[in-house]
Amino acid sequence: MTQNIKTNYNQLMQKEINDILLSGKKPTLLLHSCCGPCSSYVLRVLQEYFNITVFYYNPNLYPDKEYTKRLNEQKRLIKIYNKLAKEKNKNANAVYKLLPIKIKTIKFNPQEYYNAIKGQEDCSEGDKRCYLCYKLRIDKTAEIAKKFIFDYFTTTLTVSPYKNAEWVNELGEKAKDMFKNAKFLNNDFKKSEGYKKSIEYSKEYNLYRQNYCGCKFSINKKME
Numbered sequence: 001m002t003q004n005i006k007t008n009y010n011q012l013m014q015k016e017i018n019d020i021l022l023s024g025k026k027p028t029l030l031l032h033s034c035c036g037p038c039s040s041y042v043l044r045v046l047q048e049y050f051n052i053t054v055f056y057y058n059p060n061l062y063p064d065k066e067y068t069k070r071l072n073e074q075k076r077l078i079k080i081y082n083k084l085a086k087e088k089n090k091n092a093n094a095v096y097k098l099l100p101i102k103i104k105t106i107k108f109n110p111q112e113y114y115n116a117i118k119g120q121e122d123c124s125e126g127d128k129r130c131y132l133c134y135k136l137r138i139d140k141t142a143e144i145a146k147k148f149i150f151d152y153f154t155t156t157l158t159v160s161p162y163k164n165a166e167w168v169n170e171l172g173e174k175a176k177d178m179f180k181n182a183k184f185l186n187n188d189f190k191k192s193e194g195y196k197k198s199i200e201y202s203k204e205y206n207l208y209r210q211n212y213c214g215c216k217f218s219i220n221k222k223m224e
């Protein structure tokens with residue numbers, strides 16, 4: 001849990017994107033998503049440069065119906081974006097054509113979350129429990145990215161001002177080293193008004209926007 005507050009993760013992402021543009025290829029990206037609203041902004045930023053598969057892996061969600069509700073909204077958003085992409089593609093030249101976004105899920109098993117955060121249940125929000133919760137989801141994303149041979153993996157988690165971008169990026173780099181395959185795309189999506197835009201897009205597409213982070217320990221800690 002070291003912190004390097006000087007690193008500009010957004011700048012690192014831009015540099016990576018510039019290199020991708022120079023290569024003339026659109027790499028595959030496994031994008032872990034916590035929910036439709038956060039991904040609404042991230043997908044807009046990345047869709048032009050990557051062939052994206054959204055990975056909806058959130059065993060932290062409580063109760064079960066919340067998991068399903070967020071998943072359904074995620075799927076609905078992807079459908080909307082794919083429809084919009086078709087329209088945009090009519091006028092775009094081949095290099096800038098947007099590829100359809102796909103979605104991947106694995107069996108919802110909340111026990112994975114409880115095992116991962118064991119002993120930290122009583123932490124306050126933003127503390128060690130959250131670090132372990134990010135780690136669980138980022139490690140699984142790296143593992144699946146390796147299994148299905150993605151070029152990159154990353155997560156939408158940094159859209160939220162309530163999430164620690166240093167931890168997310170540190171964990172992404174560690175997961176990359178552990179699984180030794182896909183590259184981790186550094187990011188801090190809350191920069192450039194990412195969070196504000198995610199709220200605007202959520203309103204535009206009438207997305208369900210939850211008022212708590214997700215686990216049962218956060219259910220009474222309402223966000224704005």
Ligand code: SF4
Nearest residue numbers: 130133213214215218
């Ligand atoms: S508050 Fe959010 S990030 Fe922290 S453990 Fe709960 S679901 Fe995970």
